[in-house]
Amino acid sequence: MSNNNQHIVLKTQDLAIGYKHKKVETVVSKNINIELHKGELIGLVGANGIGKSTLLRTLTKVQPMLLGEVSINNISLDTFNNIDLAKSLSLVLTEQVASKNMSVFELVALGRQPYTNWVGSLTANDLSIVNKAISQTTIESLKHKRCFELSDGQLQKVMIARALAQDTDLIILDEPTTHLDMYHKAYILKLLQKLTRDTNKTILFSSHEIDLSIQLCDKLMVMTESNVIIDTPENHIKQGNFKSLFPEDLIIFDSETKSFRVNK
Amino acid sequence: MKASYKYSFLILGIILLFCFFMNISLGSVSIPFKDVFNSLIGASTEVESWEHIVQGYRLPKAFTAILVGSGLGISGLLMQTLFRNPLAGPFVLGITSGASLGVALIIMGASIFGGTLAGLLISKWSLVIAASLGSFLVLLAVLIVSMRVRDTMAILIIGLMFGSITAAVVSVLSYFSSAEQLQQYIFWGFGSLGNLAWNELLVFFIIYSIGILISMTSIKSLNTLLLGENYAKSLGLNLKKSRLLIILATSLLAGTITAFAGPIAFIGLAIPHMTRQIFNTSNHKILLPAVFLFGAIIMLICDSIAQLPTSDYTLPINAITSLIGAPVVIWLLVRKRKMIF
Known part of the structure; x- marks a missing residue:
């Protein structure tokens, strides 16, 4: 985090994700340009059904991309065989x-x-x-x-x-904190943070624990219907990116306390 | 941990040897153990016919029991891991149904082909070939489907559906066949270990060995599949290829066993569970040889009982495997209170 010129572990260029069924394309999200650096802890946040899982499935080659390019350690995802990919990317699934x-x-x-x-x-x-x-x-x-x-x-x-x-080099976790109580949610995310420091591995996880992620992550990927923005939690707060996360008639983001609350 | 497995293997090996000798010592004619041993090493026996009994009948039967027990046990283990289902056995893929359809067509459909042909058709080899062809065709259908289907559970259901279809065809055939033909078909269904001559046993052994070899090469993928298919893929496993090999191994083992010994019930389902109670691991590197030994031992014991030693009767082996085995599994599960897998 301190040094942005660090080695890039995962990079996407103009990535479009979604589904292709009998020549009909359903685009979930497009023009995704992200870079994940070595030793970073990155949280992926977004509302239910916004396409977090689709994004993770595309990044891990479980599902084909519609357009663009994903590369791990500067090698295109398409050229990886099963074993080589398994040596570059590990998963924790739900x-x-x-x-x-x-x-x-x-x-x-x-x-x-x-x-x-x-x-x-x-x-x-x-x-x-x-x-x-x-x-x-x-x-x-x-x-x-x-x-x-x-x-x-x-x-x-x-x-x-x-x-x-x-x-x-890269570990991707799909909602690692579901089914856990408040203590264990914090415990697992704290553990992930410690692991990035101890091992210098890059860890990307999707989560609904936005409050905890703001406190613990180096970067956050905020996914909305229109785009995916990756930045530090502080910059996200400054630019008000969390406000577009959910419909504001029910919950609003409070920049002071760095947390969401119900709009009473 | 590793050392204790070594002892368990040693003990199982000794039990297997013991059961093997017990099996060939027992039979409708009582032969003293000394003479059994003599005829094994080729020395002269007190009564000449004993040598024939031991070498020509009991020995091939004991070997058949070992192949059947171990082969069914291993294919059951493969299916339980592949389908992540403790209730899966070697026959979930519809292999037995295919074999029984083949046999039913030969026995009961023979009259359709004409009376003169009928006598020719119903020889032992024709039954073996019919059973093999039947299971091979069902296997082929399942393999073609499994190449297209992404969901492993769908294969399980398709196997069951094939079973229903063939059972229905067999029912139709039975309806139009004579009492004699029905009886012959039912006798095939009882299963039999004692019908094989040495040359048949050789063919059996070769196909069986191929099945075992493929199973051994699948050990690593079986262990990976314990995590579930998505994790297995993320560990670099070629899912389709591994699945194909596992199904192929099972089909070769279960198919040839059914062809030569009839549909032997229960063993394939129960042996892996019994083994897991003793070997507290899910590592197939340990489980595979353990299931091999265990299957062979149980089958030898079942066969010894089926012989009803010193009497002239032989009980159907299929009934014995269920009679002995089912209560054992129930007992194990009640005692341990869970179906571990």
């Missing part, structure tokens, strides 16, 4: 893992899959990376527990550890 009978260690170790041999054996190097990911997320005490024994907050930390073990 969906539950299919099998909750895995131990926490087993689950985190699955993050090493893009690097392991045909049968998935862990080398000494893999083990040390897995253990490091476990200690960075402070889940050592859960290591041998099974996933069905964990609370939602613990499980989210485990999923973050798994993404860390994948050892990518």
Whole structure:
């Protein structure tokens, strides 16, 4: 954040996102130009249905883009094969893992899959990376527990550890704070902030926790129907970008307290 | 943790050997263990016919039991992981239904082809070929569909639908067939381990081995699939290719087993669950060999019981696998109170 000339991890040029169904294009958002730098924590905020998930799905190559260009570490997303992409970008999704009978260690170790041999054996190097990911997320005490024994907050930390073990420059999380109580929401976002400082990885997450994101993120991506603006929280507040986030007849943004409140 | 698995494998291996010898020692003719052993190593036995019984009948039967038990167990494991469903078994893809349709067409449809042909058609090989063809065609249909469908659950439902269609065709055939034909069909449905000669066993073994090899190459993708398909994709897994290989392995295993031994119920569903109760892991690198050993052991035990040792009767193996296995699974689940997967 302090140095804007830092290495660019993810960049989009005139990106248009949306759906193509039988030659009919539904454009969700267009002319998206964003740059994410190394070691930044970036929050993506916007109203329900505005297209946050579509944007994240496009950036992660789950869904094809309509127009424009996305590049990770200066390499176009189109030229990545599955394995190389998995070594550059890791995900934490909203969906539950299919099998909750895995131990926490087993689950985190699955993050090493893009690097392991045909049968998935862990080398000494893999083990040390897995253990490091476990200690960075402070889940050592859960290591041998099974996933069905964990609370939602613990499980989210485990999923973050798994993404860390994948050892990518960029980690993208889709609404990592849903289902969590107020304490754990703050805890997870604070953890993400700490991880960007400790590991110098770039972390992008979508969230409805705008208040917390303003306090913790280096940059915020504010997504509205007309555009996507990326800037520091302070600049967003100065320029009043949060005001266009929701219809103002019900909730308004208070620049003084840096939070939303109900328009009574 | 790793060391304890080693002991478990060692113990299972010893149990497997024990069950193997127990299986070939027991039968309608009682043969002393010394003579069983002698005939195995080619030494002379007290009564000459014993050597024939052991080498020509009991030994291939024991090997068949091992292949059937381990093969069905492994294909059940593959299906449970692929479909993320503890109720999936090797036959969810409609493989048995395909095989039974093939067999039903041969046995009950033979009269349609004309009386002279009928006698020719109903030989053992023709049943094997019909069953293989039937399961292969259903498999082909499922594979074509799975290439087009993005949702794995849709494949599961399509497999079930194929099952319903073939069951309906079999019902129609049964309605028009004679009592003898029906009986023959029902007997095939009982399953049988003891009908294979060595040359048939060899063909069985070759196809089985291909299925096992493909399963082994799928270990890594199976582990990745434990996270769910989207996570698996984000870890660089080629979802379509892995899915295809897993379905192919299952079809080869379950298809050839059904062709040679009939539709053996229950084993494929239950063995992976029983194994998970003992090996507390979801890592397929451990589970796959464990299921192999466990399946072989249970099948050998079931077969030993089905022989009703020292009596002249043999019970249908299909009934025994369910009679023994179903209560065991119920007991395990009641005791552990959860269906782990």
